[in-house]
Amino acid sequence: MANDIGRQLSQPSPILVADPAADVYRYHEDILTAVDRVLRSGRYILGKEVEAFECEWARYLGARYCVGVASGTDALALALKAVGVHAGDEVVTVSHTAVATVAAIEAIGARPVFVDIAPSSRCMDPSLLDAAISSCTRAIVPVHVYGQPADMESILAVARQHDLQVVEDCAQAHGAEIAGRKVGTFGIAAAFSFYPTKNLGAVGDAGAVVCNDGVVAAQVRSLRQYGWRERYVSDVVGTNSRLDELQAAILRVKLKDLDRRNQMRRTIAARYRKALASTGVVSPSDIPGTTHAMHLFVVESLARDGFAEFLLEAGVTTALHYPMPIHLQPAYVNRITGADRLPVTERLYKRLLTIPCHSDLTAEQVERICGRLRAWPEPLPSSKQPSRLSVQGIS
Numbered sequence: 001m002a003n004d005i006g007r008q009l010s011q012p013s014p015i016l017v018a019d020p021a022a023d024v025y026r027y028h029e030d031i032l033t034a035v036d037r038v039l040r041s042g043r044y045i046l047g048k049e050v051e052a053f054e055c056e057w058a059r060y061l062g063a064r065y066c067v068g069v070a071s072g073t074d075a076l077a078l079a080l081k082a083v084g085v086h087a088g089d090e091v092v093t094v095s096h097t098a099v100a101t102v103a104a105i106e107a108i109g110a111r112p113v114f115v116d117i118a119p120s121s122r123c124m125d126p127s128l129l130d131a132a133i134s135s136c137t138r139a140i141v142p143v144h145v146y147g148q149p150a151d152m153e154s155i156l157a158v159a160r161q162h163d164l165q166v167v168e169d170c171a172q173a174h175g176a177e178i179a180g181r182k183v184g185t186f187g188i189a190a191a192f193s194f195y196p197t198k199n200l201g202a203v204g205d206a207g208a209v210v211c212n213d214g215v216v217a218a219q220v221r222s223l224r225q226y227g228w229r230e231r232y233v234s235d236v237v238g239t240n241s242r243l244d245e246l247q248a249a250i251l252r253v254k255l256k257d258l259d260r261r262n263q264m265r266r267t268i269a270a271r272y273r274k275a276l277a278s279t280g281v282v283s284p285s286d287i288p289g290t291t292h293a294m295h296l297f298v299v300e301s302l303a304r305d306g307f308a309e310f311l312l313e314a315g316v317t318t319a320l321h322y323p324m325p326i327h328l329q330p331a332y333v334n335r336i337t338g339a340d341r342l343p344v345t346e347r348l349y350k351r352l353l354t355i356p357c358h359s360d361l362t363a364e365q366v367e368r369i370c371g372r373l374r375a376w377p378e379p380l381p382s383s384k385q386p387s388r389l390s391v392q393g394i395s
């Protein structure tokens with residue numbers, strides 16, 4: 001017993017996949033100052049802080065407008081509604097995403113339709129869009145999953161051909177870029193989440209819609225507050241989905257450091273890639289012309305569960321993003337169009353494992369993870385390219 005306790009005390013503390021508390025303590029003083037400013041202001045809803053954050057976030061992205069809302073899920077639902085998606089319309093998206101993407105589509109009464117992902121990016125495969133589009137399709141929602149930008153050029157080309165709106169799900173991609181341009185500025189609108197573990201995280205729920213179209217921005221502004229045209233007069237049926245002053249003030253503190261923190265994530269990811277190079281584990285693809293936000297570092301292993309165990313033995317926590325694609329989850333199974341043609345999604349999800357890769361990791365923790373990655377004995381597959389692995393269907 002005494003020995004057990006001694007061993008536990010000598011074990012280094014577990015390394016977490018995300019550490020929002022450490023993130024808050026990094027900016028503790030500045031956050032307290034910001035919170036105090038809000039408390040003293042007496043204005044807690046839609047005041048100066050929200051207005052300032054909206055300007056700063058739009059400027060950071062290179063977009064004209066930002067409208068703060070209560071969550072990323074609401075941001076997506078309100079953006080879709082604002083660009084003219086109605087109940088009964090079809091919205092093409094992916095099953096390999098957070099359930100929120102699909103929940104937002106269904107929240108406005110629209111119908112999700114799934115297309116498969118490209119094995120290298122793990123994002124929407126644009127070559128499959130044509131087959132998924134019907135006369136009921138109104139919009140496409142690509143997800144920049146894990147922080148990897150989707151192939152927006154090809155997606156926008158298909159959308160133009162079919163006269164469809166594109167609303168980007170940027171919940172995992174704060175600061176990600178394609179050819180130097182931030183994601184969130186490619187579609188007619190984009191949805192961001194500031195859930196505490198995101199690259200830019202609040203200390204509660206928060207989200208934003210970003211766009212370059214003044215009419216869409218005005219529509220979201222109205223929808224987030226009961227559809228008001230002016231106070232107490234609703235033009236359309238809206239909801240209550242406001243970003244609050246406290247969250248906006250805290251986001252403003254953290255936004256100042258976002259680029260540096262994203263770069264730290266990418267530096268850690270580069271070390272993991274190197275450590276994994278001679279193992280059987282496949283790192284995320286490095287796709288030319290794109291800058292990954294590295295929200296999550298997600299590897300592929302044919303022995304995924306054993307690999308997770310192996311890491312845990314050294315105190316390295318891992319996670320599954322996601323344990324099950326949406327079309328297989330009980331709430332959605334057998335009822336979403338396109339669910340029967342997702343071979344890449346179905347093959348990949350069983351192999352994917354998220355390894356801690358955030359900017360609160362210490363140098364010692366990164367070293368510890370790299371050492372453990374290098375030591376994994378899984379044999380090298382015939383190719384380390386995720387695309388070849390998947391196309392050849394090794395399982």
Ligand SMILES: Cc1ncc(COP(=O)(O)O)c(C=O)c1O
Nearest residue numbers: 071072073098100101171193195
């Ligand atoms: C891809 C994706 N879309 C949407 C959301 C929804 O964001 P929120 O949790 O802020 O509602 C999330 C958050 O987990 C996400 O990862």
